[in-house]
Structure formats: structure tokens, C-alpha cells
């Protein structure tokens with residue numbers, strides 16, 4: 413089996429490209445998984461943006477930084 417120059421060039425160009433895509437996919441999926449896990453246990457303050465842990469069945473929690481009341485699921489009026 414002989415490999416032509418075009419095939420060789422194609423392989424040289426495509427293989428790193430494939431590698432980058434696969435690498436990006438792993439990073440993207442891992443990032444999404446950690447973010448979902450964080451969202452389940454942490455709450456983001458609507459005022460200062462601080463992430464802090466929150467109990468599971470808590471409806472309203474208080475931010476430790478700015479003492480703002482954060483409602484689970486977000487404010488319907490404020491968005």
C-alpha cells in the first residue's frame with residue numbers, strides 16, 4: 413500500500429484537528445458535569461454573585477456576604 417502526498421498531508425492536518433475536537437469534548441463534558449453538581453448544592457447570590465452552600469429543602473436562604481435573601485428558583489418578579 414502506497415500513501416500519496418495528498419493523503420499524507422491530509423493525515424497531518426486532520427489528526428491534530430481530530431485530537432483538538434476530542435480534547436475539547438472531554439473538557440466541555442467534564443465542565444458541564446461539575447457545574448451541574450455545583451448548582452445542586454450551591455446558590456448564587458442575586459445581589460453580589462457569591463456562591464455559597466445551601467440546604468436541600470430551603471426555600472429562602474441568606475447570603476453570608478451581603479445578607480440578601482435568595483429565593484430558590486429565582487425571583488419571579490425580578491427575574
Ligand SMILES: [Zn+2]
Pocket residue numbers: 457458459460461462475476477478479480
Ligand atoms: Zn450576596
